[in-house]
Amino acid sequence: METADLAAIGAAAASAGARMVVDSTFATPLGQQPLAHGAAIVLHSGTKFIGGHSDLLIGLCVTSDDAVHERLIAARTYQGGTPGSLEAFLALRGLRTLPVRLAAMERNAITLAERLRAHPGVAEVRYPGHGAMMAVIVHGGASAADAVCAGVQIVVPATSLGGVESTIERRQKYAGDAHVDPGLLRFSVGIEDVDDLWHDLAAHLPA
Numbered sequence: 001m002e003t004a005d006l007a008a009i010g011a012a013a014a015s016a017g018a019r020m021v022v023d024s025t026f027a028t029p030l031g032q033q034p035l036a037h038g039a040a041i042v043l044h045s046g047t048k049f050i051g052g053h054s055d056l057l058i059g060l061c062v063t064s065d066d067a068v069h070e071r072l073i074a075a076r077t078y079q080g081g082t083p084g085s086l087e088a089f090l091a092l093r094g095l096r097t098l099p100v101r102l103a104a105m106e107r108n109a110i111t112l113a114e115r116l117r118a119h120p121g122v123a124e125v126r127y128p129g130h131g132a133m134m135a136v137i138v139h140g141g142a143s144a145a146d147a148v149c150a151g152v153q154i155v156v157p158a159t160s161l162g163g164v165e166s167t168i169e170r171r172q173k174y175a176g177d178a179h180v181d182p183g184l185l186r187f188s189v190g191i192e193d194v195d196d197l198w199h200d201l202a203a204h205l206p207a
């Protein structure tokens with residue numbers, strides 16, 4: 001949950017003759033528009049916030065460059081990767097409520113980030129101030145973080161994110177995230193009642 005300076009990276013890429021590609025899944029299309037900062041392609045896992053209900057697998061690739069668009073269409077046509085009609089329908093239906101879901105998630109996330117930061121069992125909260133994703137590092141390392149995931153009753157211990165239900169996972173156990181703090185929990189905040197979420201977490205945080 002560190003933030004990147006897209007404008008600076010876009011300018012550096014342009015001066016090196018490189019194209020900038022941004023995976024904007026966590027920010028959602030409402031949180032940032034990387035094409036405006038020089039990205040050639042923006043990727044979204046539509047499985048997450050755009051679908052929003054943890055019942056869809058789909059990916060999106062967005063560009064404003066006609067040449068890139070043509071190459072992407074050719075790759076899709078010759079290599080496959082065309083979404084099924086049900087997946088396309090679910091993504092479109094999800095998009096219709098993205099603004100209201102995200103607003104509710106963000107309200108919850110702002111409140112929970114504040115309360116978590118004030119909790120003695122929490123070493124650090126990384127929350128960029130908007131959106132629904134945060135990293136929460138608890139005192140006590142892997143075993144304390146695992147205890148949170150094992151104990152919660154409302155928050156769902158799961159890898160996926162961006163759904164209406166809150167999900168949480170200790171990330172360091174995965175090879176790709178082996179560099180993060182052993183006590184780091186990735187927390188995707190849903191639209192549940194914020195006090196329900198808080199009591200669920202607080203009951204299992206280290207004292």
Ligand SMILES: *Cc1c(COP(=O)(O)O)cnc(C)c1O
Pocket residue numbers: 023025026045046047048057058059
């Ligand atoms: C989940 C995720 C992906 C992969 O998307 P799938 O739809 O699960 O294949 C890529 N990037 C980010 C940031 C993700 O969270």
